[in-house]
Amino acid sequence: MNGAINMINKKVAVLVDSCSDVPKEVINKEFFEMIPMEVFFGDEEYQDRVNIEPDEFYQKLLTENLVPTTSSPKGEFISEAFENLIARGYTQVVAICISSGLSGTAQQVEIYAEEFPQLQVKVIDTKNIGIASGFAAIRASELIEDGLEFDKIIEEVQRVVKQTKVFFYVPTLKYLVAGGRIGRVAGLVGSIINLKPIISCDEHGIYYPVAKARGEKKAVGKMLQLVDDTIGNAQNFNLAVVHGMNPSLMETISKEFKNKYPNVDKFYNGDISPALGVHTGPGLIGIGVQIID
Incomplete structure (x- = not known):
């Protein structure tokens, strides 16, 4: 300071x-x-959320034959x-x-x-x-x-x-591998093709697989259970569900949360930044849990 x-x-x-x-x-x-x-597609340089928004980024990710990078x-x-x-x-x-x-x-x-x-x-x-x-x-x-x-x-x-957690459902690990942000998730590479990991950050702020499941439905179910375990008996908490080119799944999970946790203090929806999307790819869902107690 x-x-x-x-x-x-x-x-x-x-x-x-x-x-x-x-x-x-x-x-x-x-x-x-x-x-x-900063986000780079080859020689093209962008400033995250300034001159490239998430929707545009994810479209470029799917349509251009380039592996983007960040700095x-x-x-x-x-x-x-x-x-x-x-x-x-x-x-x-x-x-x-x-x-x-x-x-x-x-x-x-x-x-x-x-x-x-x-x-x-x-x-x-x-x-x-x-x-x-x-x-x-x-x-x-x-x-x-x-x-x-x-x-x-x-x-x-x-x-x-110290009382805030994030859980990411990532449809594929290939973007984490390509971006060098694989961290403690490396052990999952080469596993069954339909294996869907739930990724969080450990106490050192490094990615690690907190859970895994075969198929999207089971993976989402595990992620919802992780959120429930995190909330526990807390009386004051905030929730957020965000997406990277997967608004329908975000809406489905959000609806379930609003029904299950009517006492949530604040609830947010949003999108995942291009600079983060470089390392996670399209289709991901992120859930944030903040305990205020």
């Missing part, structure tokens, strides 16, 4: 990377700023994000980043934050990805709107980060 800054009028902002998949209704708030990951945000994008926040009068920044076990983004943000001594910046490595990382940003936004002090916001976000 940058050194504490003695300012009378403090304004808190949230900085996120595009792979945190913060829902549109949240990220469009004035105090948010997003840093885009962490350029330093200029990070600097520009900080400059934008300063221009809007913000003095304190909660920077939410996907797992350092999967990306160098958190470290980059910390490095570039040192160039802005007029900002008090705290980088939170969520050890998670997608909407599970996004849930940390959602929680930060709620606390900002409640008027909490910066240190209290950081304390609470760090607490709920």
